[in-house]
Amino acid sequence: MNITSILTKKGTAVFTARPEQTLRDALSLLAQHNIGALVVVDEAGRPVGILSERDIVREAARNEELFGKTVGAIMTRELTLGGPQDDLNSVANVMTARRIRHLPVVDGDRLIGIISIGDVMKAQRDEFQGEVDTLQIQLLKDPADPIRPR
Amino acid sequence: MADATAPLGSPGRPLRVAIVGAGPTGFYAADHLFGQPDLAVEIDMFDRLPTPFGLVRGGVAPDHQKIKTVTAIFDRIAAHPGFRFFGHVELGSDLGVEDLRAHYHQVFYATGAQTDRRMGIPGEDLKGSHPATEFVAWYNGHLDYRDREFDLSVERVAIVGVGNVAIDVARILCRTPEELATTDIADHALAALRRSRIREVYLLGRRGPAQAAFTNPEIAELGELAGADIVVHPDEAKLDDLTHAALEQTPDRATAKKIEILQSYAERQPSGKPRILIVRFLVSPVELRGDDAGKVVAIRLVRNELYATPAGTLQPRATDQYEDLPVGLVFRSVGYHGTPLPGVPFNDSWGVILNENGRVLDPETHQPRLGEYTGGWIKRGPSGVMGTNKPDALETVECMMEDLEAGRTLAPEAEDAEAAEQTIRQRQPLYFSYEDWRKLNELEVARGQAVGRPRVKFTRIDDMLAALGRVQPDSELAGASAG
Numbered sequence: 001m002n003i004t005s006i007l008t009k010k011g012t013a014v015f016t017a018r019p020e021q022t023l024r025d026a027l028s029l030l031a032q033h034n035i036g037a038l039v040v041v042d043e044a045g046r047p048v049g050i051l052s053e054r055d056i057v058r059e060a061a062r063n064e065e066l067f068g069k070t071v072g073a074i075m076t077r078e079l080t081l082g083g084p085q086d087d088l089n090s091v092a093n094v095m096t097a098r099r100i101r102h103l104p105v106v107d108g109d110r111l112i113g114i115i116s117i118g119d120v121m122k123a124q125r126d127e128f129q130g131e132v133d134t135l136q137i138q139l140l141k142d143p144a145d146p147i148r149p150r
Numbered sequence: 151m152a153d154a155t156a157p158l159g160s161p162g163r164p165l166r167v168a169i170v171g172a173g174p175t176g177f178y179a180a181d182h183l184f185g186q187p188d189l190a191v192e193i194d195m196f197d198r199l200p201t202p203f204g205l206v207r208g209g210v211a212p213d214h215q216k217i218k219t220v221t222a223i224f225d226r227i228a229a230h231p232g233f234r235f236f237g238h239v240e241l242g243s244d245l246g247v248e249d250l251r252a253h254y255h256q257v258f259y260a261t262g263a264q265t266d267r268r269m270g271i272p273g274e275d276l277k278g279s280h281p282a283t284e285f286v287a288w289y290n291g292h293l294d295y296r297d298r299e300f301d302l303s304v305e306r307v308a309i310v311g312v313g314n315v316a317i318d319v320a321r322i323l324c325r326t327p328e329e330l331a332t333t334d335i336a337d338h339a340l341a342a343l344r345r346s347r348i349r350e351v352y353l354l355g356r357r358g359p360a361q362a363a364f365t366n367p368e369i370a371e372l373g374e375l376a377g378a379d380i381v382v383h384p385d386e387a388k389l390d391d392l393t394h395a396a397l398e399q400t401p402d403r404a405t406a407k408k409i410e411i412l413q414s415y416a417e418r419q420p421s422g423k424p425r426i427l428i429v430r431f432l433v434s435p436v437e438l439r440g441d442d443a444g445k446v447v448a449i450r451l452v453r454n455e456l457y458a459t460p461a462g463t464l465q466p467r468a469t470d471q472y473e474d475l476p477v478g479l480v481f482r483s484v485g486y487h488g489t490p491l492p493g494v495p496f497n498d499s500w501g502v503i504l505n506e507n508g509r510v511l512d513p514e515t516h517q518p519r520l521g522e523y524t525g526g527w528i529k530r531g532p533s534g535v536m537g538t539n540k541p542d543a544l545e546t547v548e549c550m551m552e553d554l555e556a557g558r559t560l561a562p563e564a565e566d567a568e569a570a571e572q573t574i575r576q577r578q579p580l581y582f583s584y585e586d587w588r589k590l591n592e593l594e595v596a597r598g599q600a601v602g603r604p605r606v607k608f609t610r611i612d613d614m615l616a617a618l619g620r621v622q623p624d625s626e627l628a629g630a631s632a633g
């Protein structure tokens with residue numbers, strides 16, 4: 001299973017912000033769309049950072065005037081990017097090891113989506129559940145299996 | 151007749167749902183719907199084929215009968231009084247989305263992935279180069295593919311890809327006629343495979359053994375074939391440094407087991423069985439070569455090395471080493487691909503219906519389309535075993551229940567089952583009911599019993615109609631749509 005199998009059921013909209021936008025704008029986007037992070041992109045639409053709830057909380061704890069700050073000033077700049085063909089197992093390992101909650105996904109230079117660690121965990125859980133169910137089906141009844149008799 | 155004043159989903163006014171596609175996803179969705187507490191629901195399930203069960207009948211390998219017992223579960227679901235099956239009714243030709251909107255409160259598309267992905271290399275369309283999807287459909291007796299021809303008189307075959315479908319294809323090519331004759335493989339395929347002169351079968355993986363998509367029971371089974379020795383090159387079974395490091399950092403039992411199996415194959419000596427099955431790693435096809443008649447004679451491979459992407463996946467990268475493998479037949483098994491349904495928003499590059507957790511989205515507004523849902527391979531793409539479609543269908547059914555609760559359903563002009571059936575009968579007078587299927591099933595099983603096989607499939611619609619005693623009416627209407 002790869003990242004595509006998550007993106008396929010997330011629609012195609014990716015919510016983005018520009019570095020020069022204010023935090024107030026960013027917050028209303030997060031609230032309006034009920035999401036946890038925005039991908040910050042440059043004029044060409046290339047990801048340059050990510051702004052997550054965490055970044056905002058961290059800033060709010062030390063700065064009363066955070067609303068007027070720009071997205072670029074408080075976003076996380078070290079970005080790990082995923083590709084549609086990345087295997088979910090390695091993605092899960094990397095996200096856990098680097099404590100990344102949101103992974104923007106690019107196809108070449110183009111931003112095509114964002115997945116969260118929750119998405120990855122759910123996909124893995126569903127896959128596991130599906131495999132268990134499939135095994136159960138096979139144990140359920142034991143019809144005459146011509147080649148592999150039990 | 152429904153009572154228009156009763157709340158939707160109550161016994162006086164059942165929720166009417168159309169499920170398009172009678173594969174595992176369609177049945178799991180029906181099961182989740184029937185299992186909702188305090189919901190009265192009527193389900194009409196459609197399939198373009200006269201027979202139900204999607205890839206369970208037309209995909210799962212004939213020598214893997216055990217997984218097919220899942221149909222016993224589907225039979226129980228179909229026995230629910232609110233369930234009707236309309237086989238041989240295709241969305242797009244026989245019925246349109248507007249017909250479904252006119253008769254149902256909610257519509258669930260579960261049409262699977264109907265075609266194949268391409269490799270995108272020169273020579274892909276030469277004679278003797280085929281998608282694995284077609285070979286699989288042919289040996290399983292899918293009506294649309296029963297007249298395909300594959301040249302099994304050649305000695306060497308390459309299968310591109312190392313997923314479980316590639317393994318199925320390799321196994322069927324390597325089975326002895328005696329083994330095949332105890333399965334429910336289609337008669338035409340059994341006859342053709344009896345005459346097969348294939349001696350060498352290559353499975354071509356573009357990454358290393360640790361990254362191979364096949365699962366452990368499937369690769370283990372290849373080591374036990376009666377008629378073929380398995381061969382793995384020791385240098386290709388060895389782990390590269392990157393894989394080694396990744397496994398050190400995050401050990402993974404399934405992968406360790408997979409490597410162990412492959413390395414044990416690398417140590418084996420062929421025992422002189424009639425066929426050999428060679429599993430290759432770290433090679434990608436770059437071109438198919440043809441002769442003057444346009445028929446495949448070789449596949450050109452490039453050797454790959456692995457590199458780590460930023461998100462930690464080991465991916466293949468071509469080196470400058472090439473080799474030519476002489477083969478007379480090539481099956482590409484690089485994945486299935488969904489096809490759009492007329493009038494339903496689609497994402498072409500992924501081959502899925504545009505959706506969010508199963509709610510079909512409007513391509514302009516990205517907002518959910520009222521009353522339209524999707525599940526299974528046409529929702530998330532062509533991956534996952536049978537059972538994976540169960541949580542997937544549940545996710546969608548939860549959206550359907552949420553929307554019903556909020557009053558967001560279609561408002562069909564005709565709310566009763568009778569009216570729907572009239573429309574269907576008008577469009578496809580030859581439709582097959584579940585009762586028809588039960589009879590066909592009994593007949594197939596009986597034909598099988600007579601010759602020591604699980605079943606002998608009907609592979610033509612005319613034979614099915616004749617077996618049911620439903621002679622084809624002479625009207626032009628029926629004649630035109632009997633294909």
Ligand SMILES: Cc1cc2nc3c(=O)[nH]c(=O)nc-3n(C[C@H](O)[C@H](O)[C@H](O)COP(=O)(O)OP(=O)(O)OC[C@H]3O[C@@H](n4cnc5c(N)ncnc54)[C@H](O)[C@@H]3O)c2cc1C
Nearest residue numbers: 171173174175197198204205209241261262526527535536
């Ligand atoms: C070759 C192969 C072998 C497999 N073997 C196994 C296995 O051994 N074990 C396992 O657990 N999993 C196996 N799988 C995976 C499993 O088959 C799939 O996960 C599952 O079938 C997907 O279910 P689905 O209902 O989404 O699609 P499908 O099973 O493809 O069902 C879709 C249905 O929709 C119908 N349809 C399509 N278009 C229309 C239309 N326009 N109108 C009406 N009906 C339409 C089709 O005729 C079909 O019946 C295999 C898959 C393949 C391809």
Ligand SMILES: NC(=O)c1ccc[n+]([C@@H]2O[C@H](COP(=O)([O-])OP(=O)(O)OC[C@H]3O[C@@H](n4cnc5c(N)ncnc54)[C@H](OP(=O)(O)O)[C@@H]3O)[C@@H](O)[C@H]2O)c1
Nearest residue numbers: 311312313314315316356363483484485486532533534535
């Ligand atoms: N017995 C069973 O349980 C069973 C049987 C059949 C199918 N299934 C399930 O059905 C699903 C579909 O199976 P599948 O085999 O079609 O898909 P799959 O598991 O996705 O495998 C596709 C294979 O093709 C390779 N590939 C893709 N593009 C390629 C290219 N351009 N060149 C070379 N190789 C390429 C992939 O390699 P990469 O990994 O490098 O991308 C992979 O090896 C799977 O989930 C499978 O488990 C299960």
